Amino acid sequence: MLQVPITKTQVSRLDSVDWNNLGFGVVFSDHMFVADYKNGGWGDFRIIPYGPVPMEPALCTLHYGQSIFEGLKAFRAKNGGVNIFRPYKNAERFNRSARMLCIPPLDEEIFVESMKQLVALDHEWIPRQRGHSLYIRPFAFGTDSFLGVRASRTYVFMVITSPVASYYAEGLNPVRILVDCEHVRAVRGGLGTAKTAANYAASLYAGTKAHEAGFSQVLFLDGVTREFVDEVGAMNIMFVIDDELITPPLEQGSILAGVTRDSVLTLARSWGMKVAERSITIDEVVDAHRKGRLQEVFGTGTAAVISPVGELSYKGESFIINDRKIGPVAQRMYDTVTGIQYGELEDTFGWNVHIEL
Numbered sequence: 001m002l003q004v005p006i007t008k009t010q011v012s013r014l015d016s017v018d019w020n021n022l023g024f025g026v027v028f029s030d031h032m033f034v035a036d037y038k039n040g041g042w043g044d045f046r047i048i049p050y051g052p053v054p055m056e057p058a059l060c061t062l063h064y065g066q067s068i069f070e071g072l073k074a075f076r077a078k079n080g081g082v083n084i085f086r087p088y089k090n091a092e093r094f095n096r097s098a099r100m101l102c103i104p105p106l107d108e109e110i111f112v113e114s115m116k117q118l119v120a121l122d123h124e125w126i127p128r129q130r131g132h133s134l135y136i137r138p139f140a141f142g143t144d145s146f147l148g149v150r151a152s153r154t155y156v157f158m159v160i161t162s163p164v165a166s167y168y169a170e171g172l173n174p175v176r177i178l179v180d181c182e183h184v185r186a187v188r189g190g191l192g193t194a195k196t197a198a199n200y201a202a203s204l205y206a207g208t209k210a211h212e213a214g215f216s217q218v219l220f221l222d223g224v225t226r227e228f229v230d231e232v233g234a235m236n237i238m239f240v241i242d243d244e245l246i247t248p249p250l251e252q253g254s255i256l257a258g259v260t261r262d263s264v265l266t267l268a269r270s271w272g273m274k275v276a277e278r279s280i281t282i283d284e285v286v287d288a289h290r291k292g293r294l295q296e297v298f299g300t301g302t303a304a305v306i307s308p309v310g311e312l313s314y315k316g317e318s319f320i321i322n323d324r325k326i327g328p329v330a331q332r333m334y335d336t337v338t339g340i341q342y343g344e345l346e347d348t349f350g351w352n353v354h355i356e357l
C-alpha cells in the first residue's frame with residue numbers, strides 16, 4: 001500500500017458546515033492529497049490540511065492552461081462503509097487527458113489510493129442524507145514559472161473533496177436547453193476528449209448567454225458543420241427515439257467519454273434495450289420530435305447523474321419534450337445508478353470501490 005504521511009489540521013472546520021445548505025462545490029473538507037512531479041517522476045505523496053497553494057505570478061498554468069482534472073463521488077453505503085463510484089474509469093480518463101496535455105501520467109493504483117486514503121481520513125465530511133455525497137476532485141497542473149509556450153517540467157497532483165447536495169433539491173427537474181448554432185466548445189483534433197480547463201473556458205461565453213436567456217445549459221453542435229450533436233457543457237446527451245437509446249459516439253472526436261454515459265449504456269444493454277452510439281444530426285432530432293417519435297432527452301454526468309431535458313430551443317423554435325416530465329428511461333436509469341452508488345442495489349458490474357471505515 002502507498003505510504004502517505006499525514007499532517008492533520010489543527011482546527012477542523014466540520015462544525016461550521018451547514019448540512020442543509022451545501023450547494024455544489026463550495027465547501028471543502030479538512031485535508032487534501034498532494035504529490036509532486038520533478039526529476040522525471042511522481043513522488044512526495046502526502047496528505048496535508050486543505051489550504052492555499054503558493055505560486056509565482058509567472059506560473060505557466062495561469063498563462064498557458066496546462067491543467068487537467070477529474071470529478072467523481074463517494075457515497076455512504078447502506079450497510080456501512082463508503083462506495084467510491086468507478087474511480088478506475090476516472091483514472092483511465094485522467095491519464096488520457098494527461099497524455100493530450102503533455103502531463104506525465106500517474107499510476108492508476110496511486111490515483112485510486114490517493115482518494116481512498118483522503119476519503120477515509122475525512123469520512124465525517126461525507127453527508128448522511130440520501131442524494132447527498134462527497135464530490136472528489138483530482139487535478140494536476142504545470143508548476144514551472146516562466147513565460148513562453150512549452151510544456152512544464154514540474155507538476156503537482158492534488159485531490160480535494162467537497163460535500164455536495166443532490167443536484168436537484170426537488171427531485172429530477174427537467175431543464176431547458178439552448179442548442180447553440182454559433183459557438184463551439186471543441187473540434188475534432190482539438191482537446192474536446194480531454195478533461196482540461198480550456199474546454200470549460202471555451203464554453204463560458206455561450207453558457208453565460210444561455211443563462212441570461214433563461215436556459216440552464218447549452219447543447220453544443222460539432223465544430224465543423226454545426227449539424228451533428230456533440231454534448232452539453234458538462235454532460236453527455238442521450239435521446240430516446242422509437243424506444244432506441246441514441247447517443248453521439250466517442251469517435252466523433254470532440255466529446256468527453258463520460259463515466260455516467262458508459263454506466264447508462266451498459267445498463268441499457270443489460271436490460272435488452274436497443275442502443276446506438278452513432279452520430280445524430282440536430283435535424284434528425286427535430287424531425288423525430290415533429291413526428292412524435294422523440295420520447296425522451298436527458299443528459300448524463302457525475303454531478304446530476306441524469307438530467308432530463310424538458311425543452312430544446314433551436315433557431316428560435318421551442319421543442320417540448322415529454323410534456324416537460326421525466327420519462328421512464330431517465331427515471332429508471334437514475335434509480336438504478338444511484339441505487340448501486342448507495343449500496344441499495346446489487347453492484348452487478350463491480351463498479352463500486354468499497355472502503356470499510
Ligand SMILES: Cc1ncc(COP(=O)(O)O)c(C=O)c1O
Pocket residue numbers: 071231232233234235236255256257258259260261300301302303
Ligand atoms: C464536458 C463534459 N462532458 C461530459 C461529462 C460527463 O462525464 P461524467 O459522466 O464522467 O461525469 C462531463 C462531466 O464530467 C463534462 O465536463
